[in-house]
Amino acid sequence: MAKKLFIPGPVSVAPEVLDKLATPIIGHRGKEASELQKSITHKLQKLFFTKEEILLSTSSGSGLMEGAIRSCTGKRAAVFSIGAFGKRWFEMAQSNQVQADLFEQEWGKATSAEQVEQVLKTGKYDLITITHNETSTGVMNPLASIAQAVKKYPDVIFCVDAVSSMGGSKIETDTLGIDICITSTQKSLGLPPGFSVCTFSAKAAARAEKVPFRGYYFDLLSLYDYIKTKDYQYSSTPSLPHMFALDYQLDRILAEGIENRYCRHQEMAEMVREWAVKNYSLFADSDYLSDTVTVINNTRNIDISELNKELGCRGYQIANGYGKMKDKTFRIAHMADYTIEDIANLLKNIDDILN
């Protein structure tokens, strides 16, 4: 039996979207491929609220994260981390010999605009990375106030990891001044894993031109140049099946209405939080709760893997805590195409099993 995956990626995918993966393959250098990429680009520009270019990547989101910090750091990167995924960006910098400093926050807390301001005013940094929605802790960072701080430093390239939130929470990329906003297909967009997308501003492109060693496959400038000079094609062979499915899923997202989609995510989040507060407690700072994933303190010492086994028999799966928080917390994702009824059924089944 196929389980409904209430884990923070990969999520379950609608059958009609899965069908699109089986679309007959086209050549990747023809007009058809350009048209497909253009169609995806126009739809993603709506979802990201941007007029800048959209880069596609035949990789999961980590590829674009690595590409961003390597391709666009001139002097030094300031990496802000509030959990496992924030720190990943620092590890990527180090392994690519990109100069970077890590500014960590205790797990469960958010990055503050003041912190960002303190760091950027040293003048040492020309790129900053922020995790919008930290999937390991269930914290959603206050992007609007952080963006205000970053805007005071126009030489700084602003990179945002929106892997687990784009499509579930509103991010107005251009208004916020984000240069590179990254997401993967397997989270709030509701597609199979193996593909990712990001915005790429003209300012980011100008920076990358001054960075001599940008790598090869994840050289974001080469992806950008292919769009500009080869009429929206990909620099190597893209995963065309993902592109067909993405183009179709974006139609479904736009048909639902993106504002409606955000509301649905908020309602699902509120239902899970209410249930969690009643029965357990929330791990994240209550002022910065994520709309796409809730991390719950395991105050009743439940055996999470046992619970998941039982849930599995009923067609559901939730996630254990991330890394060092395994068994101390557990996580319920409420993203992509799930409905409020799906969430209600999941919670009823958990209660059922535990009573």
Ligand SMILES: *Cc1c(COP(=O)(O)O)cnc(C)c1O
């Ligand atoms: C899942 C996730 C990633 C990693 O994305 P992949 O697509 O698995 O490479 C990065 N950041 C956050 C916040 C995530 O949730």
